[in-house]
Amino acid sequence: MPVLVMKFGGTSVATLDRIRRAAKRVGVEVAKGYDVIVIVSAMSGKTNELVGWVNETSPMYDAREYDAVVSSGENVTAGLMALTLQEMDIPARSWQGWQVPVKTTSAHSSARIEDIPPANINAKFAEGMRVAVVAGFQGVSPEGRITTLGRGGSDTTAVAFAAAFDAERCDIYTDVDGVYTTDPRITDKARKLDKIAFEEMLELASLGAKVLQTRSVELAMRYKVKLRVLSSFEEQSDSAGTLVCDEEEIMESNVVAGVAFSRDEAKMTLVSVADRPGIAAKIFTALSDAGVNVDMIVQNIAEEGRTDMTWSCPTDQVKRAEAAVHKAKDAGVINFQEVIADTDVAKVSVVGIGMRSHTGVAAKMFQVLSSESINIKVITTSEIKISVLIDRKYMELAVQALHDAFELEKAG
Amino acid sequence: MPVLVMKFGGTSVATLDRIRRAAKRVGVEVAKGYDVIVIVSAMSGKTNELVGWVNETSPMYDAREYDAVVSSGENVTAGLMALTLQEMDIPARSWQGWQVPVKTTSAHSSARIEDIPPANINAKFAEGMRVAVVAGFQGVSPEGRITTLGRGGSDTTAVAFAAAFDAERCDIYTDVDGVYTTDPRITDKARKLDKIAFEEMLELASLGAKVLQTRSVELAMRYKVKLRVLSSFEEQSDSAGTLVCDEEEIMESNVVAGVAFSRDEAKMTLVSVADRPGIAAKIFTALSDAGVNVDMIVQNIAEEGRTDMTWSCPTDQVKRAEAAVHKAKDAGVINFQEVIADTDVAKVSVVGIGMRSHTGVAAKMFQVLSSESINIKVITTSEIKISVLIDRKYMELAVQALHDAFELEKAG
Numbered sequence: 001m002p003v004l005v006m007k008f009g010g011t012s013v014a015t016l017d018r019i020r021r022a023a024k025r026v027g028v029e030v031a032k033g034y035d036v037i038v039i040v041s042a043m044s045g046k047t048n049e050l051v052g053w054v055n056e057t058s059p060m061y062d063a064r065e066y067d068a069v070v071s072s073g074e075n076v077t078a079g080l081m082a083l084t085l086q087e088m089d090i091p092a093r094s095w096q097g098w099q100v101p102v103k104t105t106s107a108h109s110s111a112r113i114e115d116i117p118p119a120n121i122n123a124k125f126a127e128g129m130r131v132a133v134v135a136g137f138q139g140v141s142p143e144g145r146i147t148t149l150g151r152g153g154s155d156t157t158a159v160a161f162a163a164a165f166d167a168e169r170c171d172i173y174t175d176v177d178g179v180y181t182t183d184p185r186i187t188d189k190a191r192k193l194d195k196i197a198f199e200e201m202l203e204l205a206s207l208g209a210k211v212l213q214t215r216s217v218e219l220a221m222r223y224k225v226k227l228r229v230l231s232s233f234e235e236q237s238d239s240a241g242t243l244v245c246d247e248e249e250i251m252e253s254n255v256v257a258g259v260a261f262s263r264d265e266a267k268m269t270l271v272s273v274a275d276r277p278g279i280a281a282k283i284f285t286a287l288s289d290a291g292v293n294v295d296m297i298v299q300n301i302a303e304e305g306r307t308d309m310t311w312s313c314p315t316d317q318v319k320r321a322e323a324a325v326h327k328a329k330d331a332g333v334i335n336f337q338e339v340i341a342d343t344d345v346a347k348v349s350v351v352g353i354g355m356r357s358h359t360g361v362a363a364k365m366f367q368v369l370s371s372e373s374i375n376i377k378v379i380t381t382s383e384i385k386i387s388v389l390i391d392r393k394y395m396e397l398a399v400q401a402l403h404d405a406f407e408l409e410k411a412g
Numbered sequence: 413m414p415v416l417v418m419k420f421g422g423t424s425v426a427t428l429d430r431i432r433r434a435a436k437r438v439g440v441e442v443a444k445g446y447d448v449i450v451i452v453s454a455m456s457g458k459t460n461e462l463v464g465w466v467n468e469t470s471p472m473y474d475a476r477e478y479d480a481v482v483s484s485g486e487n488v489t490a491g492l493m494a495l496t497l498q499e500m501d502i503p504a505r506s507w508q509g510w511q512v513p514v515k516t517t518s519a520h521s522s523a524r525i526e527d528i529p530p531a532n533i534n535a536k537f538a539e540g541m542r543v544a545v546v547a548g549f550q551g552v553s554p555e556g557r558i559t560t561l562g563r564g565g566s567d568t569t570a571v572a573f574a575a576a577f578d579a580e581r582c583d584i585y586t587d588v589d590g591v592y593t594t595d596p597r598i599t600d601k602a603r604k605l606d607k608i609a610f611e612e613m614l615e616l617a618s619l620g621a622k623v624l625q626t627r628s629v630e631l632a633m634r635y636k637v638k639l640r641v642l643s644s645f646e647e648q649s650d651s652a653g654t655l656v657c658d659e660e661e662i663m664e665s666n667v668v669a670g671v672a673f674s675r676d677e678a679k680m681t682l683v684s685v686a687d688r689p690g691i692a693a694k695i696f697t698a699l700s701d702a703g704v705n706v707d708m709i710v711q712n713i714a715e716e717g718r719t720d721m722t723w724s725c726p727t728d729q730v731k732r733a734e735a736a737v738h739k740a741k742d743a744g745v746i747n748f749q750e751v752i753a754d755t756d757v758a759k760v761s762v763v764g765i766g767m768r769s770h771t772g773v774a775a776k777m778f779q780v781l782s783s784e785s786i787n788i789k790v791i792t793t794s795e796i797k798i799s800v801l802i803d804r805k806y807m808e809l810a811v812q813a814l815h816d817a818f819e820l821e822k823a824g
Contacts, residue, residue, distance in 0.1 A: 016468055050488065056428055058495040065498070068506050069491035072484040076462065079481035083470040086477070094480050098510065099556060144511060 001125070004034040005170040007136065007158035010044035012173050012232035013077050016084075022173065022232055023084040026131055030090055035125045037165060039136040039158040040081055042073025063108035067138070067148045071097070074135035074154070082133045092131035093124065097138035097146065102157065104139035104147045111139055111147035113156065116164035134161065152213035159216045163223035170220070170227050171241075172212060177231035178242035179204065179211055181408035182259040187400045189409040193257065194239070197247035200257045203351040203385045217244065247353050255354030255361060256406040259399050262347045264315045265295070267377060267389055270325060272337035275307040282334050283309055283325065290324035292317045295347070296380045296387065309336075310378060312389055315343050345377060346395035349387040350402055362386050368405045374398055413537070416446040417582040419548065419570035422456035424585050424644035425489050428496075434585065434644055435496040438543055442502055447537045449577060451548040451570040452493050454485025475520035479550070479560045483509070486547035486566070494545045504543035505536065509550035509558065514569070516551035516559045523551055523559035525568065528576035546573065564625035571628045575635035582632070582639050583653075584624060589643035590654035591616065591623055593820035594671040599812045601821040605669065606651070609659035612669045615763040615797045629656065659765050667766030667773060668818040671811050674759040676727045677707070679789060679801055682737060684749035687719040694746050695721055695737065702736035704729045707759070708792045708799065721748075722790060724801055727755050757789060758807035761799040762814055774798050780817045786810055 006029065008022045022038075029036050041047075050070045054061050078094035085092035097104075100120060104111035121132045136154030139147045149156050155172060162170035177192065179201065184190040196204075198221035202214060211229055220227045226249075230241025243249075273279060280299065287294055296312040313321055318341045328334045355361045365386055369376060374397065378389040390398055403409070418441065420434045434450075441448050453459075462482045466473050490506035497504035509516075512532060516523035533544045548566030551559045561568050567584060574582035589604065591613065596602040608616075610633035617626050623641055632639045638661075642653025655661075685691060692711065699706055708724040725733055730753045740746045767773045777798055781788060786809065790801040802810055815821070 016465060019469070053428060053488075053492055054495060057431070057492050058499045061495055062498055062505075065491045065495045065506055068508070069488050069495075072487045075484045075487075076465075076481050079477045080465055080469050083466060083473055083477045083481075086474055087470045093474075094477055096480070096558075146508075 001033055001035045003037060003165045003167040004029050005037045005039065005158050005162040005165070005167045006173065007039040007154060007171065008041065008081075008173045008232060009154065009175070010041040010047070011175045013040055013081070014044040016080065018232075019077070019080055019084050023081060023088060025173070025232065026085060027088055027090060030130050034168070036131045037121070037161050037167070038081060038131055038133045039154055039161060040074060040077040040133060041136055041154045043077055046073035046076070064145050067108050068146050071135070071138040071146050071148055074137050078133045078135040082131075085131050085133070090131055091129045092133055093129060094133045094135070095121065096135050098140035098144075100134060102134075102139035102160075104141060104149070106141040106143060106145075106147070108141070108145075108147055110150040111141065113139060113149070113160045116160055118164050121165075152216075155213040155216035156219060159219045159223070159225050159227065162225040163219065167225070170225050172227060172229045173232035174211065174229060175231065175233065176211060176229070177234055177240070178229055179244070179258070181257070182399055182403055183261070186261075186396050187403050189403055191409050191411070193242050194411070195243045195245060195250045195253075196257055197250055197253075197353045198244060199247065199353055199384055200351050201244045203349070203382075204258055204260050212244070220244065221246075253354055254352060254406065254408065254410075255358045256350045256352040256408065257354075258351050258408065259402045259406075260349045260351060261395055261399055263392065263395065265312045265345055265347045265389060266315045266318045267310060267312050267342040267345045268318065268321055269340045269342075270309045270334075270336040271340060272303075272306045273309050274335045275301075275305055279307075279334065280309065282328065284311075286324045286328040286333065287311075287313075287321055290320050292321045292324060296378050296389065298378050298380070312345070312347065312378065318343060342377075344392050345389045346392040347387055347389055348395060348398045348402070349385055350406065351385045353384050355384050355386075364405065365402065368401050369398055372397055372401050413445055413447045415449060415577045415579040416441050417449045417451065417570050417574040417577070417579045418585065419451040419566060419583065420453065420493075420585045420644060421566065421587070422453040422459070423587045425452055425493070426456040428492070430644075431489070431492055431496050435493060435500060437585070437644065438497060439500055439502060442542050446580070448543045449533070449573050449579070450493060450543055450545045451566055451573060452486060452489040452545060453548055453566045455489055458485035458488070476557050479520050480558050483547070483550040483558050483560055486549050490545045490547040494543075497543050497545070502543055503541045504545055505541060506545045506547070507533065508547050510552035510556075512546065514546075514551035514572075516553060516561070518553040518555060518557075518559070520553070520557075520559055522562040523553065525551060525561070525572045528572055530576050533577075564628075567625040567628035568631060571631045571635070571637050571639065574637040575631065579637070582637050584639060584641045585644035586623065586641060587643065587645065588623060588641070589646055589652070590641055591656070592670070594811055594815050595673070598673075598808050599815050601815055603821050603823070605654050606823070607655045607657060607662045607665075608669055609662055609665075609765045610656060611659065611765055611796055612763050613656045615761070615794070616670055616672050624656070632656065633658075665766055666764060666818065666820065666822075667770045668762045668764035668820065669766075670763055670820065671814045671818075672761045672763060673807055673811055675804065675807065677724045677757055677759045677801060678727045678730045679722060679724050679754040679757045680730065680733055681752045681754075682721045682746075682748040683752060684715070684718045685721050686747045687713075687717055691719075691746065692721065694740065696723075698736045698740040698745065699723075699725075699733055702732050704733045704736060708790050708801065710790050710792070724757070724759065724790065730755060754789075756804050757801045758804040759799055759801055760807060760810045760814065761797055762818065763797045765796050767796050767798075776817065777814060780813050781810055784809055784813050
């Protein structure tokens, strides 16, 4: 029988009632003839409780013990979901990561899945089991210890199972009903996309449209797993949600798929840096060592032999970044006149695989912002994305204007 | 290095503070030179929460899923205890049942431990680990599924590890400071016993002195594991608590070790049963099938060819017992005139291995009760125990009088 993977996040299994509702959705797919693999998260709040206990017990905790403790929430949900399905007369059983086994690396708390041998679960499917309920987010290391995949790891578990079992589709049930052209709170013209390409989803996800864990999308792209994001709180239909898929499967599409934004960006500039070979490496190594997540980078020539180096990073990392560059200056590694931080900026990006074949998107974006008198502070581009830093007070205006200009309210 | 097993029950690990306190006790033993195996229960209340969810989800639950869900509480405590020990610079790690592995039968929710291969843990001890923290109450079946040992199973886990690792002693930390000659709430002359024989402990445990799970005592007796029961809420010393051990290790001892009692006993009588061969088997099979836990049984000849059959059972099973005998009567399996239930009785027992070599204990017991004008309704005896059913209103008086008469306030 064809296999379907269905993943339910923490809010979708937060109570016994919600687990029952999720189980009914599973029942619908079983009735259609699918063998179903259900991936569950911990009931919402549980993982945070466990993480809190670990942090209170041991601030510099042993990640192996962290994983052993924190993975227990998913085990509870998996058992309860299996029991709920059994109550509906659907043959089901739960599987913990080590039982499948979900083989991972030994990088505790951020392990990567290396292999999911399908034999054990397939043997049960062959015996008549219709649903395998698998505890998400966890696996087992070569040393036989429990590992976790990091926050949001259940999405990755789901996609990895879809790949390992050659599933027809991987449905991610969550508390949003799909991926939108932009945040509907910014403009009511925002439209739910029926389909989006993996590459677009990656850009949107990392830009703040937090629907799917980035790694799960990368994995789906690599193994060509059809991913569907849909709400567990709305009526089910075959066209519900958004399908994240290979761009070849998207026949019609807008040049621009969506407008993303991020409020908590800061722009930092090192003024008058001595411009010698390797200086950029030294600056960004110092920032990286200090745990600063640098996003955009721009270098301007200021005067002969000196340069200004500008980057963006999350607002709450500004102090850390300042300390890092001052420390590097004191150590004689770099040299600069001053460091300026502008924490009143926002990032706005347009994303679309259509940009590959359509020129003029950047020009149009800049014209739109200019006509609204919005000053662009930094620009970066990739093959399918153009991002700008602007004053934060213009962020909503910019998103609305770009959404209108690229006619995103209309299906492509 | 010699191995010590230390078990901490739910109240002893109920909060992070209590886990820290328990870890300090472990640290004391590590400092003495022991390699320690710590067995932990779930934080108190957690198992009940999980059991509640399972029951609400599926009243006739699949015991395999019950076990998968309910075992998660111990995993959390094991990880937190290992982290706490690490914070004290004691090399420690947690082990879940399947990791050790604790091999059990497939009788889910009431599995029995079959084998605990010590190789994995011993390899870590050889590498310098000083404490193995093991999740109690759980194991793994031959099919690779998680099993639990039933309520109180962590005591059994502890004793089984002590046997498997040839431990010098198995210390059970709980919320009482030892085994008493009787309940101190009944008489302030009750005295904590320094030592008690396994057989005596078994009789006291099954009679209501709920300090240790019966199975754990049986196991300790079979493998000659020295068991010590002591409080995790009082200062530690080498003479703390009560040592449960082989009777040969108890040099001096009273003839009677303690006086046990049970309040919630009911006396039931089937009046005028046709007395033919096999009738007792039919009656008690009917009661057993209905889930009635029959304790004492007495048969009296009432008249020619008829007999009265009397038994005791927990008060809350009286209705079930009545229904069972009426059903058997309606089916023509048994025949009786009426069934009488007396729910105002209590059981009082004197227990002591000294009875084996001392005659007259029964006579003395009956004299003591007679001198207090307490009427005895049912008597049963075993090699080291004499039990009587009496009116419940005389229970405390009987316990006090027997405690005085056998001079239990004095060490033997």
